[in-house]
Amino acid sequence: MLIDTTVFTPWRSLAGGALIGLAASGMILVNGRIAGISGIIGGLVRAVPLDVRWRLAFLTGLLSAPLLYRQVAVLPPLQIATPWPMLVVAGLLVGAGARFGAGCTSGHGVCGLARGSPRSLVATLIFMTAGAVVVYLQRHL
Amino acid sequence: MQLLILWGLGLVFGLGLILSGMTNPQKIFGFLDVTGAWDPSLALVMGGAVIVAIFPFALARRRTHALLGAPMQLPRANRIDARLVCGSLAFGVGWGLAGFCPGPVLIAAVSGAPEAVIFIAAMLTGMAIFEYRLWEKFGR
Structure with a gap:
């Protein structure tokens, strides 16, 4: 395993992770809900009255982040080379998979691991392994 | 407030x-x-x-x-069932194909990446399949 030091960003990533952990902590303590993005969006896809407002407020905050960040610093680059048919397939898999699997990188990978959930540990190991296999097949075969 | x-x-x-x-x-x-x-x-x-x-x-x-x-x-669920395993597997494959997951792709879309909008449209469709149990309707 060779670490590519030209792209590795340990401090930024650790600091960003701490902010994500802070937001997830606030969500559970203040609102009593898991800050899992797929779950929060999923609850809007089939909306239940009275349950919509906190989801929209949180997502509006999330969407405001790049707009505010851009006022004080340059946004990190977005390098997207995936052709659109692949984006469609990937989007379908991510959307359906996260809902059937009851979580994504934030719900399982952050909140689930932080509360010591065996289900989340299994889910995280599975989606990381699956992702690594896909990247291996695309890059090295 | x-x-x-x-x-x-x-x-x-x-x-x-x-x-x-x-x-x-x-x-x-x-x-x-x-x-x-x-x-x-x-x-x-x-x-x-x-x-x-x-x-x-x-x-x-x-x-x-x-x-x-x-x-x-x-969350109260504690069973590691087929749904959790298959869902996470599908999620991981999609994540590995596009390098996007639900949070970051929203930010990428607002930052002005049209590719992210395509991904989000597909992702919402995938979520709707779950929310409205569409596989049952098309399965018949």
Whole structure:
């Protein structure tokens, strides 16, 4: 395993992770809900009255982040080379998979691991392994 | 006021995603490419987030209600079933194909990446398949 030091960003990533952990902590303590993005969006896809407002407020905050960040610093680059048919397939898999699997990188990978959930540990190991296999097949075969 | 707090939590979450670099699919590919030139950044994002959140979640478990008065809704499911395994497997394949997951792709879309909008449209469709149990309707 060779670490590519030209792209590795340990401090930024650790600091960003701490902010994500802070937001997830606030969500559970203040609102009593898991800050899992797929779950929060999923609850809007089939909306239940009275349950919509906190989801929209949180997502509006999330969407405001790049707009505010851009006022004080340059946004990190977005390098997207995936052709659109692949984006469609990937989007379908991510959307359906996260809902059937009851979580994504934030719900399982952050909140689930932080509360010591065996289900989340299994889910995280599975989606990381699956992702690594896909990247291996695309890059090295 | 309550909604402003929730907005702020979303903002902090989003700023964390941007700062950590996770909005760029190349950072995701770099992490998943364990046999190539590996970029461990994502492990530090997740590790940092988990360490910060461990104590607050332990605190949350002992409370019946959240600070804003809503009941504490910690997940109760504990079975590792086929749905969890297959769903996570599909999620991982999609994540590995595009390098996007639900949070970062929203930020990428607002930052002006049209590819992210395509992904989001497909992702919402995928979620609708679950929410409205569309597979049952098409299966007949």
